[in-house]
Amino acid sequence: MTKGRNYECRGRSGINSRKQTNPFSHFLPPETKYPEKCEAPGNRGRPNVLPPPFDGTGNWDDYMVQFELIAELNAWDRVQKALYLAASLKGQARAILSDLDSTHRRDYSQLSAELSNRFSPANHTQLFRAMLKNRARKPDESTPQLSQEIKRLTLQAYPEAPYETIETLARDYFIDSLGDTDTKWRVCQSRPWNLSDAVVVAVELESFFLAETKKGNLRRPIARAVVPPANDGDKVEKQMKFLGETLETLTSNFEKMQTQILKQETQLRDMRETKQKSTSPHLGRLGRPGHLKRDCPEPPKEDERTQNRNLQENCQQPSLQAEGRQ
Secondary structure, eight states: OOOOEEEEEEETTEEEEEEEEETTGGGSOHHHHSOSOOOOSSOOSSOSSOOOOBOSSSOHHHHHHHHHHHHHHTTOOHHHHHHHHHHTBOHHHHGGGGGSOHHHHTOHHHHHHHHHHHHSOGGGHHHHHHHHHTOOOOTTOOHHHHHHHHHHHHHHHOTTSOHHHHHHHHHHHHHHHOSOHHHHHHHHHTOOSSHHHHHHHHHHHHHHHHHHHHHTSOOSOOOOOOOOOTTHHHHHHHHHHHHHHHHHHHHHHHHHHHHHHHHHHHHHHHHHHHHHHHHOTTBOTTSOBSSOSTTOSSOOOHHHHHHHHHHHHHHHHHHHHHHHHO
């Protein structure tokens, strides 16, 4: 019986106790006679790279892209991916584990779906579109940084759009976000095909303007961003206060004018009624039209009788005085 050499198969979990005899071991090269390790399917040892923690404040889509790459690097199965994903949660993201039962916590599809619904819902597309429309270049923000932010917002605002559409939209939003009107016009004149072409043209223009400015050949400043002054809030507050005071003054003056107009209308109506009563020849003692006062069937009032008696006495006194003189 031919004697061979025994060798041990070592895995990462320890030494395999099973020994085998290879009768042809003396024909094998030295490096294959004694294999040092036998890799087990599914690397269950210590991972090469650990995923970073996720606390719910960062971008969930970016985190998931990195997590998938790390899981592929470590050759994790779906159970391991679920466990490592759950272990990497922190803060408000960790609170979602208590909302799931023990089975779903170990289900990678269920856990990732719950996290996506919480931190990257589909109804945020309108918010990202509004952010794209209002995105302007920040102070000290480089052109590549601006383009990267525009590309990320475009992907979040239009998650189901094809790649060509994303590139076209990102290019247009990038040009709109540039603060310098001259730079916008020059980039548009270059007819960029996608976002990368627009970024290349913008960087070249910025470098040219900067070099010419240092040489003194270009006197106009480079408009990098539209930054409102710090006291804009105070100006707006003062303007709102002034408008409020002006509105109150106009309202008060309008009420006064309205009161005066009503008062004048009342006085004018009373004057018309008084004038009509005094000038009408067909008013009786009751003030109603239809006959003269002397033909009124109503008896005279007490004040009218007294007035008539006084009038008669005054008329008789001059006649008596004339008779006495005679």
